[in-house]
Amino acid sequence: MMNNRIKELRKKNNLTLKELSQKVGMANNTISRYETGKREPKLETWQKLADFFDVPIAYLQGTNSYIKKYELWTCSRCEKHFFATEEPKYCPYCGSTKRLCYGTSKTISF
Structure with missing residues (x-):
């Protein structure tokens, strides 16, 4: 299972799966699969989510510490x-x- 930070950032921004899916134009069941690691986003999707949360892709993927x-x-x-x-x-x-x-x-980096 993958340890990305999609769910963490979604909750930190007080968004439901449905709200996030509407804001980024994706199905909420797809985002749910990304959060649980059952499905791997394409690079374009990582970029779209990273842009939405205003974080680097590597941070969203859980591969490095927070960068502001x-x-x-x-x-x-x-x-x-x-x-x-x-x-x-x-x-x-x-x-x-x-x-x-x-x-x-x-x-x-922090």
Whole structure:
């Protein structure tokens, strides 16, 4: 039996099988088989589920530890750079709420 994290992430996001199946466009019995390891998803399916949960495929498959995606932001006012996991409401250095520019992404393992 395969130890993937589909069910873990589904429950963590408070989704039923039916809700997840509707959101990703798959039959709920198919997702159930993926969760229990009775069926192996194709690479495209792994990617679709990984994108939905915003995690790397390897994490979803259970083959590595959690990886969080951080995005590099720049404040146009003070010109300092900082990482955030979602769009920031203000610059952590000068407090500016305007002119925050998205930079690049970086993955960090925990």
